[in-house]
Amino acid sequence: MNGTPRVLNRILIGILGAKLLVIGALLILLATVPAVGRWWQAWSAGIWGAARGLFDRTRFPGGTESWLWIVMVLLLLLVIGVMVAWLAQQGKGRANLLVAEDDAGDVAGNVRIGGGVAEQALRAALADRPDLAGATVATYEFAGEPALRIRVQPRQGVAPHILAAEVSALVEALDAVIGKRTPVLIHIGSGARSRFGRAERVR
Amino acid sequence: MSAAAERHYDDAASPEAAATGTQAAAVPGPGADPGARPDSALTERVLARETTSSRASAAVIAAVLVIGLCVYALLETAVRAVGQPPWLIDPQTAAEKAIALPAGVSPLLLGVSGAVLCAAGLFFFLNAVLPGRRARHVLADPRAAVVVDDEVIASALARRARLAANVTQEQVMVVVSRRQVIVNVRPTSGVPLRATDVQAAVEAELRDMALSPLPEVRVNLASSGVIGA
Amino acid sequence: MSAPAARLLAGHNRISTQALTSVARAAAAEALGVPPQDVRADWADDDGLLALSLVTPIAIPSLTTVLRDPARVAAFGGPIWDRAVAAKAEILRRVTELSGAQLSRVDIRISGASVRDGGRVR
Numbered sequence: 001m002n003g004t005p006r007v008l009n010r011i012l013i014g015i016l017g018a019k020l021l022v023i024g025a026l027l028i029l030l031a032t033v034p035a036v037g038r039w040w041q042a043w044s045a046g047i048w049g050a051a052r053g054l055f056d057r058t059r060f061p062g063g064t065e066s067w068l069w070i071v072m073v074l075l076l077l078l079v080i081g082v083m084v085a086w087l088a089q090q091g092k093g094r095a096n097l098l099v100a101e102d103d104a105g106d107v108a109g110n111v112r113i114g115g116g117v118a119e120q121a122l123r124a125a126l127a128d129r130p131d132l133a134g135a136t137v138a139t140y141e142f143a144g145e146p147a148l149r150i151r152v153q154p155r156q157g158v159a160p161h162i163l164a165a166e167v168s169a170l171v172e173a174l175d176a177v178i179g180k181r182t183p184v185l186i187h188i189g190s191g192a193r194s195r196f197g198r199a200e201r202v203r
Numbered sequence: 204m205s206a207a208a209e210r211h212y213d214d215a216a217s218p219e220a221a222a223t224g225t226q227a228a229a230v231p232g233p234g235a236d237p238g239a240r241p242d243s244a245l246t247e248r249v250l251a252r253e254t255t256s257s258r259a260s261a262a263v264i265a266a267v268l269v270i271g272l273c274v275y276a277l278l279e280t281a282v283r284a285v286g287q288p289p290w291l292i293d294p295q296t297a298a299e300k301a302i303a304l305p306a307g308v309s310p311l312l313l314g315v316s317g318a319v320l321c322a323a324g325l326f327f328f329l330n331a332v333l334p335g336r337r338a339r340h341v342l343a344d345p346r347a348a349v350v351v352d353d354e355v356i357a358s359a360l361a362r363r364a365r366l367a368a369n370v371t372q373e374q375v376m377v378v379v380s381r382r383q384v385i386v387n388v389r390p391t392s393g394v395p396l397r398a399t400d401v402q403a404a405v406e407a408e409l410r411d412m413a414l415s416p417l418p419e420v421r422v423n424l425a426s427s428g429v430i431g432a
Numbered sequence: 433m434s435a436p437a438a439r440l441l442a443g444h445n446r447i448s449t450q451a452l453t454s455v456a457r458a459a460a461a462e463a464l465g466v467p468p469q470d471v472r473a474d475w476a477d478d479d480g481l482l483a484l485s486l487v488t489p490i491a492i493p494s495l496t497t498v499l500r501d502p503a504r505v506a507a508f509g510g511p512i513w514d515r516a517v518a519a520k521a522e523i524l525r526r527v528t529e530l531s532g533a534q535l536s537r538v539d540i541r542i543s544g545a546s547v548r549d550g551g552r553v554r
Binding site: 010011012014017018019020021022024025027030041045047048073077079086087090091142143145150159160161164165167168185186187189190 | 246248255259261262263265266267268269273274276277280283284298299303305311313314320321322324325327328329330331332342346347348349352354358359361408413
């Protein structure tokens, strides 16, 4: 439930993949098929000629270099900037607030309940359970709303639906304690190993 | 933020209701409505995100690659603009060599680099296009969105199968995939075992779990047994 | 504190920031059930009036005891939201009463939870 831009990721990766495929295929063809080599030399020479003409026409007055170089540098910087921004979007979404309202009640002033409240309450309730090997709670902001992610790691053989029902009951207790229902994601996981492989084998 | 606060949990939270003991919805039993899910649209989005890969790692690799290439191109352009000798290859010379291909380069090198680029391109392209489902199932719960790793499911089913078949841990192996659960049991030699018993037990456990998509169960009994388990 | 009505003394009462802070922290601590040293109080000027900003944890019953006995929430004073809103008014009243300073607003941020199993019973 983080803010990683999934669709954008796939689009940009797809574009990059397609470009690399085309260039790679072209190189293979150039190495193997002579007809392609001849076509490439003719076609690219034409493009290169047009480019050089463009560079010639766009010289600085009284200078030897074209100002297109500056445009190129700016374009490169822009691409770098876009890529860095794209990188920064991966894995965003952690937040700190569960509830916020201004001027509630008779007295002016805002009241905020931080994510730490739910995190500490849930962790304390999950800490001493014998059927869990670990539990983590984190606050996120998803679709403009605060949300909680509870990650539990059960020991071998623990029935997930019973565990889910118990954690869900704890969440309902948390609703009563805080006074607000926050959307919650419960992830019953097995640690780092669950990422690989489609079929899971367990004794 | 004020929109978030409007959804106050009114009934169970007010002190008056608590004092009179009429806690209506605070703690429903686990069997209250196992098929329901909270707040459909948001839940569906969260579950869709949690059950498919975000391709964040491939995105990071792609971004770093492109940044590296651009930085290198910037370096060469800057070096040329300043008038210094080029670092690796001057843009002009690079272009001239490129249009002269395949003349200046050995075909083997060309072919190999082409293959490498194709492989990388295929990696990125497939990552973009394939659905990338994670090894997880969704469990129905009225209050929260729940996702369970397949390993946890397999572990619970293995335990149930082991108890139903009355064998040890080493004799049971469960494989859980998206639509299928395969239970492999090696019976104890001399102790007959019916596959239907194991199948019924595992299917009952799966029904209790209320997974979606609900997998089918197949039980394979090994032809040779374990002696003296 | 205002002087008794009979004698008018010349002079000027000024409450130090430190004293105000102690009063605010003590008021918050009592309203929310936490030790005063865990409360952080900051002051700001709000068009001539005083604005108080508090960051504090809050005492709550453990979730497992709430599951067993839902009345625990009420025993602690209700859900956190209601307690925080009530605390705003209470703190403002206390600080104004004890120090005479004019408070315009009280911002409260509940930063954490102090889970109590032997609860306070009001």
